[in-house]
């Protein structure tokens with residue numbers, strides 16, 4: 001039994017009771033439902049399977065909802081294969097179009113795809129693809145060098161909070177937190193929805209969030225080092241130091257922290273992780289992470305139960321190693 005909370009992300013690849021049961025047996029303690037892709041009401045059957053699987057394994061699982069909040073995303077669209085050098089027109093929300101200017105660089109889907117903006121229209125923008133890939137519905141979008149303000153809670157978020165008690169939600173993730181007021185607003189919305197016992201997980205996803213950390217610590221139940229979006233806002237080689245700095249600040253303030261994203265990315269398509277991935281999980285837990293979480297590895301990957309097995313087993317090894325280090329230091 002690990003002390004570290006072990007989270008998967010719910011999605012099409014793990015919706016059956018059989019798969020979810022295998023994931024709980026492998027050591028999963030909770031799951032995240034990403035409300036940028038669905039709603040609690042539309043996930044009724046999935047959540048029912050989740051409960052049945054947990055009951056079968058004798059687990060009282062956490063159910064974490066990840067709100068839409070101020071994150072920028074692509075609109076609903078059919079997938080498009082974008083090749084480098086190609087120009088294509090993408091439908092975008094008014095909030096994004098208002099911020100875009102010709103010449104801007106945009107990163108799509110956690111930076112997998114990169115493009116420059118050719119022109120901006122009323123409903124869409126023309127992009128020149130620099131780094132290609134398949135562009136899919138509702139993927140994240142970052143405009144380099146611009147922080148576009150958005151609401152802490154969208155109408156969709158408020159509707160989901162109203163349903164949260166019914167579906168047994170135990171924690172709420174707020175994306176792109178950059179000020180303590182956002183967390184206070186969420187805390188008040190939770191109290192209004194009779195959810196005062198629900199934990200708040202504050203996602204640090206950009207440099208502003210990192211700078212605001214000292215003010216966020218007293219307002220959060222968990223700080224989330226959300227490396228997907230954070231890695232879009234920094235040179236990637238700067239990310240490990242930022243992760244270490246956030247971890248240290250959390251340890252000093254005694255606020256739990258969670259490390260997420262790409263922990264077992266290669267396992268979306270392979271049953272065994274890389275050595276680098278298991279080292280990443282081990283180091284996060286050895287640095288004091290209270291929780292670790294995978295995202296698309298379980299939501300859309302081919303080996304969701306194996307992913308949880310590697311995540312939980314590696315976290316357990318790191319806990320053992322940390323305890324052994326502490327006891328040998330105490331003996332000296």
Ligand SMILES: Nc1ncnc2c1ncn2[C@@H]1O[C@H](COP(=O)(O)OP(=O)(O)OP(=O)(O)O)[C@@H](O)[C@H]1O
Nearest residue numbers: 009010011012034037038139140228295296299300
């Ligand atoms: N409930 C769901 N229903 C359908 N597809 C989903 C669902 N949850 C996730 N997915 C798919 O799995 C992918 C990975 O899930 P994840 O939650 O990591 O999404 P994301 O959009 O990359 O997240 P982030 O909020 O970190 O930007 C999503 O991009 C989406 O295509």
Ligand SMILES: CC(=O)C(=O)O
Nearest residue numbers: 226227228229260261
């Ligand atoms: C999970 C997530 O939101 C991120 O890493 O950006």
